[in-house]
C-alpha cells in the first residue's frame with residue numbers, strides 16, 4: 001500500500017458558517033487562492049467565484065449547495081464542506097454539520113451577530129462541532145471588533161478566546177496583532193496579500209495588546225492547570241503551550257478562539273488557516289461514529305481507522321454537467337477503492353464505485369482510493385441518495401439517519417408542451433435525488449405538477465433550475481402554503497369495485513378502518529385480514545390505492561397524513577379479481593372512511609423570532625396578533641427585545657417587507673417550521689373553496 005500522503009492527524013474536515021453577507025464567499029475564495037489551488041481571484045461582484053459555480057448562485061450571490069473542496073496548508077489536507085447560510089436550507093446545513101469535524105464562524109465586524117448566524121451556530125453546538133471565529137470586515141466604516149466579540153458571548157453563549165486584535169480599525173485597519181507571539185502582522189498589497197511580514201507591535205497599540213495578552217494567559221492556565229506553575233514562575237507561557245491548551249479546550253467545546261481580518265482587503269486569511277490547523281480537530285480527535293446494525297438493532301461504532309470495516313455517509317448528491325451524478329461521501333472507517341462493491345443497508349442494494357474524484361476549486365483529481373476520515377465524490381452510484389449510509393456488506397451499519405423537516409410551501413407548474421412535460425418528469429426525479437427536502441406530485445384534477453419545499457426561496461431556486469438547467473417551458477404559480485388533511489375520528493368503510501356483466505369482469509372488495517395518528521406520525525398501513533379473504537398479492541395493491549388517494553386528498557385536494565389504515569376484511573373472486581380492482585376498492589374504502597371520520601384541514605405553523613428595538617415592540621406584537629400569532633415569550637438581549645411566537649405560515653408571506661416598514665428597517669426575524677396544526681373552521685372553509693393552484697400572478701418563464 002502506498003504511503004499515505006496526509007495522515008489522518010493532518011486532515012481537517014471543516015465548514016464555514018456565517019450569516020449571509022458576512023463574507024463567507026470572499027473568505028473561501030481567499031483561502032483557495034492562498035492555498036495555491038485557485039488560479040485567479042474572482043470577486044463576488046463580477047460573478048466569477050470559484051465556490052459558487054452554479055449559475056444562479058452567482059446571480060444571487062448566496063451559496064446554496066454543500067459540495068466539498070480540498071486544499072492544502074502547511075502539510076495538512078483541508079476539506080472545506082460548503083454550508084448554506086439561508087434558513088430555508090436548514091436541512092442542508094444540518095447535513096453538512098454531520099460530516100464535518102470543525103467549523104469557522106465568520107462574523108461581520110459591522111453587523112455583528114445576526115439572528116441567522118445564531119441559528120447555524122446553535123445547530124453546530126447541537127452536533128458538538130468545535131468552532132473558531134473570524135471577525136471579518138474590520139476595514140469597514142462602523143467596524144467594532146470588541147462589540148462583535150461581546151455579542152458572541154451574549155447571544156451565542158460562546159466562550160471567545162481572543163488570539164488576535166485588529167491593528168487599527170475602519171479606514172485605519174492595517175493588519176492584526178498576534179497575542180500568542182506578541183507581534184504585528186502586515187500584508188503586502190503588491191502580492192494581493194499572498195505575502196505578509198511580522199514586526200514589533202507599534203508603541204501606541206502595545207498597552208492594549210499587553211492587557212489582552214494577560215487575559216489570554218489567564219484563560220489558558222484556567223484550561224490547563226499544569227501550566228500554572230510555569231506561568232507564576234516566569235510570568236509568561238510559550239506559544240506552543242498556549243496553542244496546546246487552547247486546542248484542547250476548543251476540542252472540548254470550552255473555548256472559541258477568535259481571529260480577525262478583512263477578507264476583501266486580503267488581510268488575515270493565512271493566520272485563519274493556521275488557526276484551522278492549530279485548533280480544529282482532525283478525524284482522530286472526534287469520537288468514533290455511531291450507528292445501528294439494521295439486522296440486530298444493536299448499536300455499532302466505527303473507529304476512524306483504515307483497517308476497520310468500511311463505512312461512509314453520502315451527504316450530498318449532485319448532478320455535474322461533465323461527469324454526471326456525483327455522490328459526496330465522508331468515509332468514517334476503512335477504505336474505499338475504485339471498482340469496489342459496497343453495500344447500502346437502507347435499500348439493501350450493492351453499489352459499485354465507478355470512479356472517485358477529489359474536488360479542488362478549479363479541477364477534479366481522480367483518486368484510486370479514499371480512506372477513513374476523508375471526503376471525496378464517487379461516480380457510479382445508482383440507488384443511493386442523500387443521507388444514506390454505505391458500508392461493508394459483512395459489517396453492516398446504518399449511521400444515524402438524518403431527519404428532514406416537512407416541506408411547507410408549494411407551487412404549481414404547468415408545462416407548455418408534451419415535450420416539456422416529459423423533460424420536467426426526468427428533471428424532477430433528478431432534483432429529488434439531490435435534495436430530500438423537496439417533493440413533487442401530479443395534481444389529479446388539473447394535471448399540474450405540484451412541487452413542495454422548505455420555503456419561498458428554496459422553491460424559487462428549484463424552479464429556476466428546472467426551467468433553465470433542464471430547458472423546460474412552463475407557467476409557474478406563486479408559492480403557497482402546503483396544507484394537509486387528516487381524519488378527526490376513527491371510522492370504517494367498505495370499498496367495492498365490482499363489474500361483472502359479460503366477459504372477464506372486475507372484482508375488488510375491501511373493508512377498512514381508519515384511525516387518527518398523532519401530529520407528525522405520518523402514515524401506517526396494516527393488514528389485519530384473516531384466512532386469506534384477500535390474497536396477499538392484492539393487499540399491496542390496496543395499499544397502493546390508499547397511497548394514491550392520500551396524495552390527492554379527500555376534502556380540498558391536499559395530501560393526507562397522520563392516519564393509520566387497517567384492512568380488516570374483504571373478499572375476492574377467482575377469475576375477476578385483479579390488482580387494478582383492489583387498488584380502486586382500496587382507494588374507495590379509504591375516501592369513504594375519511595369522510596365518515598370527518599376531515600380536518602391542517603396548516604404549517606412556524607416558530608418565529610423577531611429581534612426589535614424596544615420602541616417598536618408594540619407595533620410588532622400587534623402585527624403578530626393580527627397574523628393569528630401566539631406570542632410565546634419576550635426577552636431582552638443586548639438592548640433589543642426578542643419576541644418568540646408561533647404563527648401560521650399562511651400569514652407570514654411578505655412579512656420581511658412589512659416588518660421593515662413598521663420598524664424603519666431596525667428589526668430582523670427568522671422562522672422555522674414548528675408543526676402542522678388544525679386550521680380554525682372559518683379559515684378552513686375559505687382555503688377549501690379557493691382554487692388554490694393559482695393562476696393569479698402567474699409567471700411565464702421561458
Ligand code: GDP
Pocket residue numbers: 018019020021022023024025026027044045061062063136137138139140261262263264265
Ligand atoms: P457571503 O454572503 O457571506 O458569502 O458574503 P460575501 O463574501 O459574498 O460578501 C458580501 C459582501 O461583503 C461582498 O460585497 C464582499 O465584497 C464584501 N466583503 C467581504 N469581506 C469584506 C471585507 O473584509 N471588507 C469589506 N469592506 N467588504 C467585504
